[in-house]
Amino acid sequence: MTKTKLLDLIAQHTREILPGLDAHQFVAADRLADLGANSVDRAEIAMLVQESLSISIPRVELFGPKNIGELADLFLQKLDAV
Numbered sequence: 001m002t003k004t005k006l007l008d009l010i011a012q013h014t015r016e017i018l019p020g021l022d023a024h025q026f027v028a029a030d031r032l033a034d035l036g037a038n039s040v041d042r043a044e045i046a047m048l049v050q051e052s053l054s055i056s057i058p059r060v061e062l063f064g065p066k067n068i069g070e071l072a073d074l075f076l077q078k079l080d081a082v
Contacts, residue, residue: 001079006072013048017041028069046071053079
């Protein structure tokens with residue numbers, strides 16, 4: 001999977017959790033908190049992406065990424081390790 005496809009997947013699940021973002025053009029520098037996601041929303045988005053990818057990442061590792069680009073990088077690392 002490419003980083004672009006992962007960013008699209010993150011954007012898709014973010015729109016499911018935060019319905020007001022239908023017209024938003026997601027970029028790697030977007031921060032979920034800046035888009036209106038609280039901690040529960042961010043956890044749910046991460047969980048949905050993990051389910052879509054059939055992987056599991058310890059929650060503590062999900063606190064590191066500062067934006068969706070870094071989150072996509074984390075998912076890519078975990079996919080490569082499988």
